Amino acid sequence: MKEILREIGMIARALDSISNIEFKEVELTKGQYLYLVRIVEHPGIIQEKLAEMIKVDRTTAARAIQKLELQGFVEKKDDDTNRKIKRLFATEKGMQAYPLLKREGEHSDSVALAGLSEEEADMLFQLLQRVRHNIEVDWEFVKKGNKRAY
Amino acid sequence: MKEILREIGMIARALDSISNIEFKEVELTKGQYLYLVRIVEHPGIIQEKLAEMIKVDRTTAARAIQKLELQGFVEKKDDDTNRKIKRLFATEKGMQAYPLLKREGEHSDSVALAGLSEEEADMLFQLLQRVRHNIEVDWEFVKKGNKRAY
DNA sequence: ATAATATTGTTGTAAATGCAACAAAATGGC
DNA sequence: GCCATTTTGTTGCATTTACAACAATATTAT
Incomplete structure (x- = not known):
């Protein structure tokens, strides 16, 4: 996904x-x-x-x-x-x-945002913020020279 | 926004x-x-x-x-x-x-996507696709040398 | 069929990007 | 207070990025 x-x-x-x-x-x-x-x-x-x-x-x-x-x-x-x-x-x-x-x-x-309702735009913003918070942890981790396991 | x-x-x-x-x-x-x-x-x-x-x-x-x-x-x-x-x-x-x-x-x-439910992730994907469609029109327009009015 | 336009690909040049390595000040642990 | 570590900032270098300009083929219009 x-x-x-x-x-x-x-x-x-x-x-x-x-x-x-x-x-x-x-x-x-x-x-x-x-x-x-x-x-x-x-x-x-x-x-x-x-x-x-x-x-x-x-x-x-x-x-x-x-x-x-x-x-x-x-x-x-x-x-x-x-x-x-x-x-x-x-x-x-x-x-x-x-x-x-x-x-x-x-x-x-x-x-x-054309075609998105106010609620949809709002939901999108909320979700993106959560994604950003999730990913910035890894960004700082990797930027500092650490290695992610996967 | x-x-x-x-x-x-x-x-x-x-x-x-x-x-x-x-x-x-x-x-x-x-x-x-x-x-x-x-x-x-x-x-x-x-x-x-x-x-x-x-x-x-x-x-x-x-x-x-x-x-x-x-x-x-x-x-x-x-x-x-x-x-x-x-x-x-x-x-x-x-x-x-x-x-x-x-x-x-x-x-x-x-x-x-950590912390997002299946439904939220799905919703996010749908919304992003719509945003992408919206914005790629402008991208091609501007890339071809046209000027947006705003 | 021919001409005009659009598509696809390339190269020269200038600038941004990021890594490595360094320096200096600040902060934290003892 | 002193030492180790972290934070903040800089520069050298190699690479990527993108604009401009060009060439060649393909497509569309007449």
Whole structure:
């Protein structure tokens, strides 16, 4: 019954592909939108947590954020007490790009959920959250170099 | 309510990441497993259709398959009547790798669906299929260079 | 049958991705 | 307080990804 996971993969790649094409309009290259929206929505988040949240390699996140900073979409601020971490914030430019990202996301959402009733969409969300919780345990396990048995 | 799409993105990236790490064991590098399983399951498929099926750029699929061929996992065969297309088939080596890919997929599946009843898993699958159908229309539209209005 | 368009496949190039390895600060155990 | 471990961040390198542009065959329209 692993069709479920294949469906998820197909949907995710299609959506990501669409977003990447559409966000060129605001000078965002492949993947950058993922980070920017979350930084806007979680001001002060650090990149390590952001990578975990997005489920992407730490070093990939590092470079994506580096580029966002270079382009002036976000800025890194030193923490008052912890000298190691750098807190991330959207700049004015980042904030200005946000509404488009939000609108696009909502549009894709409405396209994706077309024909589903409110209850169905709700049920889908609940189920997906549970799946995500289940799978993120394994993701962290495997990412840390451990081996799953099967 | 676009949390649904974010959940899907998180799950897909986590799963893909896990698979990529686990399939190094059989010399498959990033993404290759996607193509190989589908070629095994759809003998004679052509790469254009495969790219559509997976929802990946045609040229990305071309190179992934090229590499699979070079490594001896699949072979391209000329079609009898159509001189342009090349039909894809798994080789003996490809077939030998398949059981592991299948087992891994099933394991991830059972992990992902842990705690869901049969009915819930079923419902999830049905809903995801509908979402996928909805979104693939837009994917093809945007991929072909058209612009969505929103 | 011919011309116009669509399909399928390839290659050049630029960029993102992720692993390995490293460094430095923070945290936890004793 | 001190040492071991964990967390956080970075860079070098190899690979994948995708866009652009092209070529060749197939399909459709006239």
